[in-house]
Amino acid sequence: MAKNTAPRAPGSEETYAMTPERIRDMEAHAETQGRTIVTVAVIHARSAQVVGFSDLQISEFRPHVAYQQWSAVTSGHRRRGLGRSLKARLTRTLIEDRPGVRIVCTDNAEDNASVRAINTELGFRPIRTGHRYHGLRDCGPSWPSAGFAGARAS
Numbered sequence: 001m002a003k004n005t006a007p008r009a010p011g012s013e014e015t016y017a018m019t020p021e022r023i024r025d026m027e028a029h030a031e032t033q034g035r036t037i038v039t040v041a042v043i044h045a046r047s048a049q050v051v052g053f054s055d056l057q058i059s060e061f062r063p064h065v066a067y068q069q070w071s072a073v074t075s076g077h078r079r080r081g082l083g084r085s086l087k088a089r090l091t092r093t094l095i096e097d098r099p100g101v102r103i104v105c106t107d108n109a110e111d112n113a114s115v116r117a118i119n120t121e122l123g124f125r126p127i128r129t130g131h132r133y134h135g136l137r138d139c140g141p142s143w144p145s146a147g148f149a150g151a152r153a154s
Contacts, residue, residue, distance in 0.1 A: 038093060040089045054072075107130075
């Protein structure tokens, strides 16, 4: 799937099987929490496989803000402008269908130069940088007490 092959930080080994069914499940779950997911996808004509997608979420509690979630294109279909086209189509969809949205927040891995370039081209500007930490479930005898000294299971 597209998300599984996206550039990511060293040590991030998460995998995702993004399918039309999973997208529908995510949309249904979001709806129960007052969020709407808007997704655009590229389906390969011959294989009928999702080769790229981009999505965002809008909360009923902050309807003027959209949160870009994922944008990914499978490795065999990169460097053809699909990522740019997907994000541009998603932006047009917002303008046409959600005129109340005034802010779109997005983020991406610092080492993902392609998406950073697309975001800049589409008018996004950096407002902060951050770090994402990944932990392993079995880090030895000091885990979880090393990082969660005050946490207690009840």
